[in-house]
Amino acid sequence: MKIIACVKRVIDYNVRVQINRDGDGVVTDGVKMSMNPFDEIAVEEGLRLKEKGVATELIAVSIGGSESQQQLRTALAMGADRAILVENDAPLIPLGAAHILLRIIEKEQPGLVILGKQAIDDDRNQTGQMLAALWGRPQATFASALEINGEKASVTREIDAGMETIEVDLPAVVTTDLRLNEPRFVKMPDIMKAKRKTLDVIAAASLDLPSIPNVVTSNFSPPPTREAGIKVESVEQLVDVMKTRGLI
Amino acid sequence: MSTTLLVAEHDGAQLNQSTARALTGLAPLGDVDIIVFAENGSAVCAEAAALAGVGQVLQVDSPDNSHQLAAVVAPQIAAIAAPYSVIAMPSTTFGKDLAPRAAALLGVHQVSDVMEAIDAKNFRRPIYAGNVIVHENVEAFDKVVLTMRTASFQAAVAGSDAAPIVPTETTADLPDHTRFVKLEAQASERPDLQGAAWVVAGGRGVGSEENFAVIYDLADKLGAGCGASRAAVDAGYCPNDMQVGQTGKIIAPDVYIALGISGAIQHITGIKDAGTIIAVNKDEEAPIFDVADIGIVGDLFDLAPRIGAALGK
Numbered sequence: 380m381k382i383i384a385c386v387k388r389v390i391d392y393n394v395r396v397q398i399n400r401d402g403d404g405v406v407t408d409g410v411k412m413s414m415n416p417f418d419e420i421a422v423e424e425g426l427r428l429k430e431k432g433v434a435t436e437l438i439a440v441s442i443g444g445s446e447s448q449q450q451l452r453t454a455l456a457m458g459a460d461r462a463i464l465v466e467n468d469a470p471l472i473p474l475g476a477a478h479i480l481l482r483i484i485e486k487e488q489p490g491l492v493i494l495g496k497q498a499i500d501d502d503r504n505q506t507g508q509m510l511a512a513l514w515g516r517p518q519a520t521f522a523s524a525l526e527i528n529g530e531k532a533s534v535t536r537e538i539d540a541g542m543e544t545i546e547v548d549l550p551a552v553v554t555t556d557l558r559l560n561e562p563r564f565v566k567m568p569d570i571m572k573a574k575r576k577t578l579d580v581i582a583a584a585s586l587d588l589p590s591i592p593n594v595v596t597s598n599f600s601p602p603p604t605r606e607a608g609i610k611v612e613s614v615e616q617l618v619d620v621m622k623t624r625g626l627i
Numbered sequence: 628m629s630t631t632l633l634v635a636e637h638d639g640a641q642l643n644q645s646t647a648r649a650l651t652g653l654a655p656l657g658d659v660d661i662i663v664f665a666e667n668g669s670a671v672c673a674e675a676a677a678l679a680g681v682g683q684v685l686q687v688d689s690p691d692n693s694h695q696l697a698a699v700v701a702p703q704i705a706a707i708a709a710p711y712s713v714i715a716m717p718s719t720t721f722g723k724d725l726a727p728r729a730a731a732l733l734g735v736h737q738v739s740d741v742m743e744a745i746d747a748k749n750f751r752r753p754i755y756a757g758n759v760i761v762h763e764n765v766e767a768f769d770k771v772v773l774t775m776r777t778a779s780f781q782a783a784v785a786g787s788d789a790a791p792i793v794p795t796e797t798t799a800d801l802p803d804h805t806r807f808v809k810l811e812a813q814a815s816e817r818p819d820l821q822g823a824a825w826v827v828a829g830g831r832g833v834g835s836e837e838n839f840a841v842i843y844d845l846a847d848k849l850g851a852g853c854g855a856s857r858a859a860v861d862a863g864y865c866p867n868d869m870q871v872g873q874t875g876k877i878i879a880p881d882v883y884i885a886l887g888i889s890g891a892i893q894h895i896t897g898i899k900d901a902g903t904i905i906a907v908n909k910d911e912e913a914p915i916f917d918v919a920d921i922g923i924v925g926d927l928f929d930l931a932p933r934i935g936a937a938l939g940k
Contacts, residue, residue: 503737539868594764611921627938
């Protein structure tokens with residue numbers, strides 16, 4: 380069984396994001412970029428399934444500018460067998476990304492597609508579910524455990540009410556939650572080896588995609604801030620303040 | 628007739644409060660129809676019909692809807708969507724799972740985590756863990772799917788007259804490729820974290836799973852829900868479903884008491900709509916004090932029982 384893991388290049392988790400001067404985007408010049416952390420978990424899960432002998436090949440797929448090759452090289456250094464970049468510099472909503480991924484799936488015929496549950500830049504949490512819908516296949520979102528049994532997968536999902544287990548027929552789409560696994564660190568020799576692995580670049584325009592209208596995102600602004608309040612010295616004082624404010 | 632359809636979240640017996648919160652957020656768009664997918668949704672429909680601002684409640688009863696799996700519900704939404712220009716659900720794990728599947732079947736865009744619906748084509752939403760707010764204009768689509776950020780809205784209250792409940796059938800082909808196996812819920816008498824008026828939460832400073840008893844005791848004395856930071860969950864001090872923050876639950880209780888939580892930006896994202904934030908931390912430089920309305924510097928194991936004794940009911 381082939382597995383596809385999807386990878387998005389995003390501003391690094393630790394960067395304090397700044398809005399640009401025109402208020403129509405965030406500052407990316409000179410800012411550290413990384414693989415979306417949830418996608419690292421997706422790649423790791425694919426590797427573990429391969430190491431268990433469940434999967435025969437792990438393909439990392441990304442959509443973006445040519446600089447996204449860096450994140451695909453990271454996936455290759457982690458252990459992915461090969462990578463595909465669908466080169467696209469135009470703005471892309473999740474519906475558009477799902478259509479692109481569907482084209483790759485039609486060609487590669489994977490048994491499982493794993494994606495992060497959300498990208499930490501636009502926090503939309505949509506692409507995996509949309510892909511599953513367009514593909515007409517099951518989705519198992521927010522996975523914290525995944526077990527493949529022949530033609531089926533058993534997936535434990537982190538939902539608000541607790542831990543839900545569902546069974547899905549393969550092929551299927553799985554999106555990862557934080558506790559599915561801890562991604563491995565990449566070692567220097569693996570980075571060298573990754574340079575020799577195949578990374579195919581395909582132009583998005585060559586994929587015969589449906590035309591999808593544009594969504595206009597504007598007015599980037601900081602959120603309303605909370606001001607630091609007061610410090611009290613004792614529980615008695617805390618109770619007094621809470622009474623004054625009508626909280627008790 | 629309403630042009631907005633809200634998909635109810637419920638557990639088969641009761642309407643989840645997230646539905647009433649989402650309803651408030653949709654009020655700028657006019658009356659809202661609510662749709663209930665259930666095995667037998669009569670009780671849930673009655674609750675939904677009582678809320679102010681509801682046009683009608685569509686009751687879709689079917690054994691297929693007993694677990695409201697996204698793969699099963701989404702085609703039914705797509706089949707019934709024609710008269711509506713906005714199809715919304717709460718931005719909970721229920722809505723986040725279902726909404727994109729419905730949107731893709733309809734071939735339309737989804738706006739996630741709407742914190743303000745300006746009109747049926749313009750919305751405001753947070754990105755980058757809530758560090759940036761953006762305006763999304765979806766005029767290019769004749770229809771749009773939304774998930775509503777429940778922490779941004781108060782729950783809608785009961786209206787004067789109950790809305791009509793309309794038994795509804797959909798004609799969608801439902802897949803059998805996805806099957807519910809089980810739900811392991813944390814048995815708890817405490818209020819639901821996302822609906823609780825008061826929430827008590829612990830962080831890495833609590834130090835161990837055993838020590839988390841301090842958090843539970845205080846919550847029980849105050850009749851509060853229980854939460855935790857990601858650090859505490861990752862350290863195994865408490866279950867995953869207690870996690871509050873960017874990748875956990877976004878909550879807006881009247882009072883939030885943070886004990887031993889340093890206040891990472893991802894955690895603050897989950898609580899910044901709280902009415903009053905009270906922080907207890909032994910490090911006076913902890914960033915939680917930058918957003919707390921009332922702070923006490925000190926040992927949580929000393930202070931928590933005394934707060935419980937002073938405020939306990």
